[in-house]
Amino acid sequence: MTESPDIVVLRRAAHGMSTTMLAEAIRERLPDYEVVRPGTPAGEREAAAEAPVIVGHGIDEELLEAAEELELFACFSAGVGHLPQEELAARGVAVTNASGVHGPNIAEQVIGNVLAFVRNLHVGWERQRNHEWRHYQGFPRELGDSTVTVVGLGPIGQAIVERLDAFGPHLIGVRYTPGKGGPTDEVLGFDGAEFHDALARTDYLVLACPLTETTRGLVGRAEFETLPPHAVLVNVGRGPIVDTEALTDAIKDNAIRGAALDVTDPEPLPSDHDLWRMGNVHITPHNSGYTPQYYPRVADILARNLGRVEETGSYDDLENQVV
CATH class of the missing domain: 3.40.50.720 (NAD(P)-binding Rossmann-like Domain)
Structure with missing residues (x-):
């Protein structure tokens, strides 16, 4: 030119x-x-x-x-x-x-949420609000001894995996074309049996995928039954990837340990929704992309x-x- x-x-x-x-x-x-x-x-x-x-x-x-x-x-x-x-x-x-x-900033938010649950910081924050100096434990395991499943290995998922890798957990990636491989220890597709096998081994489930016909309702009652009771859900993808009613029931029934939600279904989440009142649910107003x-x-x-x-x-x- x-x-x-x-x-x-x-x-x-x-x-x-x-x-x-x-x-x-x-x-x-x-x-x-x-x-x-x-x-x-x-x-x-x-x-x-x-x-x-x-x-x-x-x-x-x-x-x-x-x-x-x-x-x-x-x-x-x-x-x-x-x-x-x-x-x-x-x-x-x-x-x-x-x-x-959006990769670096959303990845930072995911890491922050995961670490908050690794160290049960939400318990400490609640006791601080109550001016209560009382020790607590209940840490399932260190992040390095955990398994993290990241659904979606696009630029955001890859940025998340890159930062998680420094902590040393076993990493499972889920993508449409597992034959392409990826930066995780295992790369799986959305096949039901294969996906559920990964969920059964998952400590932290991170959703960083787009909303498609395949991912809509991807995590519902059956998936919450498969996840271990100590598992934590982190959703920075889209709200409808998760069945909100099933998630709410899973938290109430202690079927999982907690959730961090930057997106919800519906969005915004109604002010009277039960998820707002749960101490083991961290909600941010869809701002991880900023x-x-x-x-x-x-x-x-x-x-x-x-x-x-x-x-x-x-x-x-x-x-x-x-x-």
């Missing part, structure tokens, strides 16, 4: 987040590019008319029609189901996503991809390319 193209950063992200920081992060990494963040829809259409690169959460029909020179739409969310993929493909527009940007490094990581992906375009002159075979 003889000159660097304009990059148009759209005004709003999902949930109304501003993209001002994203524009600044891109400018830092690509100082030779003109990074434009228009303040109005009309300004976006005007800027997009000659820009080969647009960065945003979504692109509507009117903006796509205006973007006559568009070569790359860099979506800054991991999911792209909301995009007009057929129209983009028909135009020959490459599309990338932000897969992987990180101050989100936009810098998105900008890193874009910078690497545009570096590749400069080298090859092509928008093919880019990192995280989905179209």
